[in-house]
Amino acid sequence: MSAQKNEGEGQPQPRVIDENTDLSTLTDQEIMKLMEGMDHQDSQMDKPLISTPVPLSVIRQEYEKGSTQILKKLDWLAENGWDQIWRARGDGDCFYRSFTLAYLLRILHSSNSQLEANLSFENIQKSLPLMEQCGFDKDLYEEFLDPLLSLIRGFDNGDDEKTSNEYGIVQTLQNPETSNCIVVALRLITSSYIRLHSETFSPFLLSPITFLPLSTDEFCRSEVEPCGKEADHAQIMALSESLNIGIKIAYLDRSDIGDETNVINWVDFGKDTTENAKPLTLLYRPGHYDVVTKDVLPQI
Amino acid sequence: MSALATKRLMKELAEIKTKGTPEGIQLLSANDMQEWIFLISVLGEETIYRGETFAIRMKFGNRYPIEVPEVTFLANLQYQPPVHPHVYSNGHICASILGNEWSPVLNAVAICITMQSMLASNKKKERPEGNDRYVRSAPSNPKLTRWHYDDDRCNVNRADERLRSI
Numbered sequence: 107m108s109a110q111k112n113e114g115e116g117q118p119q120p121r122v123i124d125e126n127t128d129l130s131t132l133t134d135q136e137i138m139k140l141m142e143g144m145d146h147q148d149s150q151m152d153k154p155l156i157s158t159p160v161p162l163s164v165i166r167q168e169y170e171k172g173s174t175q176i177l178k179k180l181d182w183l184a185e186n187g188w189d190q191i192w193r194a195r196g197d198g199d200c201f202y203r204s205f206t207l208a209y210l211l212r213i214l215h216s217s218n219s220q221l222e223a224n225l226s227f228e229n230i231q232k233s234l235p236l237m238e239q240c241g242f243d244k245d246l247y248e249e250f251l252d253p254l255l256s257l258i259r260g261f262d263n264g265d266d267e268k269t270s271n272e273y274g275i276v277q278t279l280q281n282p283e284t285s286n287c288i289v290v291a292l293r294l295i296t297s298s299y300i301r302l303h304s305e306t307f308s309p310f311l312l313s314p315i316t317f318l319p320l321s322t323d324e325f326c327r328s329e330v331e332p333c334g335k336e337a338d339h340a341q342i343m344a345l346s347e348s349l350n351i352g353i354k355i356a357y358l359d360r361s362d363i364g365d366e367t368n369v370i371n372w373v374d375f376g377k378d379t380t381e382n383a384k385p386l387t388l389l390y391r392p393g394h395y396d397v398v399t400k401d402v403l404p405q406i
Numbered sequence: 407m408s409a410l411a412t413k414r415l416m417k418e419l420a421e422i423k424t425k426g427t428p429e430g431i432q433l434l435s436a437n438d439m440q441e442w443i444f445l446i447s448v449l450g451e452e453t454i455y456r457g458e459t460f461a462i463r464m465k466f467g468n469r470y471p472i473e474v475p476e477v478t479f480l481a482n483l484q485y486q487p488p489v490h491p492h493v494y495s496n497g498h499i500c501a502s503i504l505g506n507e508w509s510p511v512l513n514a515v516a517i518c519i520t521m522q523s524m525l526a527s528n529k530k531k532e533r534p535e536g537n538d539r540y541v542r543s544a545p546s547n548p549k550l551t552r553w554h555y556d557d558d559r560c561n562v563n564r565a566d567e568r569l570r571s572i
Binding site for chain 2: 242243245246247249250282283286287290294327328331332333334335
C-alpha cells in the first residue's frame with residue numbers, strides 16, 4: 107500500500123472518499139463517517155456476491171477525476187489486454203469470493219479442463235488432513251467443502267450446466283449458500299495452513315487494527331476463520347501455498363509507477379506465477395479485491 | 407430455514423442427544439430449529455456463582471452457521487441473567503464470539519462452553535459500565551448493537567449510541 111503522508115492534510119471541506127483516497131490522509135471525522143457507512147453497508151448488500159464481467163473502462167470512469175497514477179495504471183492494464191473486471195461484493199469476503207471465481211475460470215479456460223479439474227480436486231483433497239490435524243471437525247469441513255468439490259467434479263463429467271461456461275459459474279457463485287460455504291471452506295484451508303506453518307507466518311501475524319503481533323491461534327480465530335474478515339498477505343500466501351496455485355495481484359494504488367514495462371505493481375503469491383502456470387489474477391484497490399482477466403475467446 | 411442451517415442444527419441436536427452436553431450445561435428446550443434454550447451453571451466451589459443457574463436463549467437465523475445466532479441470557483420471573491461485567495441486566499452479552507469473531511465452525515454447545523468459562527473466570531459481581539442507560543435504549547436483538555470489544559471492559563460503540571439518540 108502506498109504511504110504518501112502529508113498529502114491532502116488539513117483539508118477543511120468534505121471530499122469524496124473512494125478507493126482512490128490515500129488512507130493515510132484520512133481525518134478522524136472522515137474515519138468516523140466511513141465506519142458509520144460500514145455499519146449499514148446497505149449499498150454493498152444489494153450488490154451480487156460476484157458479478158458478470160464489466161469492461162475495465164467502467165472502472166476507469168470511476169477514477170476520471172482521481173489521481174493520474176491510478177489512471178496510468180488502468181491504461182497500462184487496458185493496453186496489455188486486461189480488459190475485464192469481475193466485481194466481488196465488498197463484504198469482507200471479497201478476496202475469497204474472487205479467488206473462487208478465478209479458480210473455477212482457470213479450470214474452465216484450460217486447454218484440458220478435465221485434467222485441470224482433477225489436479226485441482228487433488229490439491230484440495232490434500233488440505234483435508236491438515237484441517238483434521240488442526241482439530242477441525244471432519245463432518246463440518248467436509249460439509250463446507252462439498253459445494254466446491256462438486257463444482258470441480260462437474261468439469262470432469264463435462265455435462266454440468268453449472269460449470270459449462272462463464273455464465274453458469276457466475277450464476278452458481280451468486281447463490282449465497284454455495285458461495286458462503288466455499289468462503290468458509292477456503293478460510294478453514296487458509297487457517298489450517300497458517301496454524302501448521304506457524305514458524306513461517308508468525309512474524310506477519312498482526313492485528314489489522316492495532317498492528318500488534320497476535321499468536322497464531324489468536325490470528326486464525328479472529329482474522330481468518332470468521333466470515334467478513336478481509337484477507338491480507340498472510341492469508342493470501344497461505345491459501346496459495348496450500349492449494350498450490352499461483353496468484354498475481356495488481357495493486358491499483360497510488361504507489362510510484364515503475365518503468366514503462368512495469369507500470370502497475372503486481373504482487374505474486376505461490377511457487378509458480380509465470381504465464382504458463384496460469385496464475386489467478388486479481389485487482390486490489392485499498393480494502394477490496396476483484397478478479398481481473400483478459401477476455402478469453404471461446405475455443406472452437 | 408435454509409437447507410444448510412436445518413442440516414447443521416439437526417446434526418447438533420442429534421449429537422447432544424447421543425453424546426450429551428458438558429457438565430453444567432443442559433439443553434432445556436429445542437422445540438424447533440429456530441430457538442433453543444440451555445441451562446448453564448458454573449462448576450466447582452471457587453465460583454462466585456455457586457448454586458446459581460442461568461438460562462441462555464439462542465435464536466438461529468436463516469444464515470446460521472455462517473452468521474452467529476442471536477444469544478441472550480433470559481431475564482424473566484424464573485431466570486435472571488448473571489451479574490457479570492459483560493452481561494447487561496436485560497440479558498444482552500458483550501462477547502466477541504457473538505459478534506465479529508463468530509466462526510461457522512463454532513456451534514451452540516461451543517457458545518455455552520464459552521459463556522460458562524466467561525462466568526467461571528469472573529471474580530467480582532458487577533454490571534457493565536452504563537448498564538442502565540444501555541438497557542433503557544437497547545434494541546431487542548443484541549446483534550443490532552455494535553459492541554466495542556475489550557478484554558476488561560465492555561463498551562457500546564459510541565457512534566451507535568449517537569445513532570440511537572437521533
